[in-house]
Amino acid sequence: MKRPWRDTFYVAVEGIVYAFNTQRNMKVHAIITFMVILLGIVARLSWMEWLWIMAAIAMVFAMELMNTAVEAVVDLVMPDPHPLAKIAKDTAAGAVFITAVFAVLVGVVIFAKPLFYIARTMLL
Numbered sequence: 001m002k003r004p005w006r007d008t009f010y011v012a013v014e015g016i017v018y019a020f021n022t023q024r025n026m027k028v029h030a031i032i033t034f035m036v037i038l039l040g041i042v043a044r045l046s047w048m049e050w051l052w053i054m055a056a057i058a059m060v061f062a063m064e065l066m067n068t069a070v071e072a073v074v075d076l077v078m079p080d081p082h083p084l085a086k087i088a089k090d091t092a093a094g095a096v097f098i099t100a101v102f103a104v105l106v107g108v109v110i111f112a113k114p115l116f117y118i119a120r121t122m123l124l
């Protein structure tokens, strides 16, 4: 029997809440996201710039959730040290790292100019 759409939504939210409660990185991402949104409002970003920011934020959160899923599955099937368990966890962490670097690059490209103008206005 097909699960109601509402249940699919609830379990997805449950997964996100679990990751927030257990993964320190999720809290760090949330704080940075909040600051970036504030900065974006102050800097009056264009629609296109907001799209890049939202894409970067979504990628980081989605990949962190996938990393949490990989960790859970690995811990379930291989609680003891194993080289393949290490590879699975390390590569999943690498995927998160790549999205984080991408997000930082997007931030630098988009905010470099407005931050320069804001700093100049405050100093002059």
Ligand SMILES: Nc1ncnc2c1ncn2[C@@H]1O[C@H](COP(=O)(O)OP(=O)(O)OP(=O)(O)O)[C@@H](O)[C@H]1O
Binding pocket: 023, 024, 025, 067, 071, 078, 079, 080, 081, 082, 083, 085, 086, 089, 090, 093
């Ligand atoms: N079963 C295992 N066998 C071999 N190495 C492991 C195993 N479990 C963890 N490791 C190693 O320890 C590292 C940290 O694993 P852990 O499960 O503690 O992730 P974590 O520190 O919770 O990650 P995160 O900070 O992203 O939540 C892994 O990247 C891996 O190198």
